[in-house]
Amino acid sequence: MMTTTKPQPLRQLLLGCALLLSATAAVAESNRADGEQVYTRVCGHCxxxxxxxxxxxxxxxxxYITAIVRHGFRAMPAFRSAFIDDASLQAVAEYVGxxxxxxNKGKGKE
Structure with missing residues (x-):
């Protein structure tokens, strides 16, 4: 007689959380690389x-940009570090600044 065991819900939950965290870390790591990409993916929509x-x-x-992003201002919502990490925020703030x-392409600050 063959018995099958049901997957344990806690084990599945932990595995799912681990996969989600690793995917989130990969996204955060790629966001840090380039402020322009962060701007395009997050800020540019509005x-x-x-x-x-x-x-x-x-x-x-x-x-100024990081303060507005973290705390919001008028219609601009606040974006907590769970959404955009500090390094990515700094990269996009420097890109925008x-x-x-x-x-006026090519006429930015020297």
């Missing part, structure tokens, strides 16, 4: 579509 204000080309200090205004 700030390039006319929903949020244009933020590129305004010479906004990275510290040094980007030329749309339509």
């Amino acid at each position: 700030h390039e579509a006319g929903v949020g204000p244009v933020i590129k080309g305004r010479n906004l200090p990275p510290s 040094n980007s030329p205004a749309p339509g």
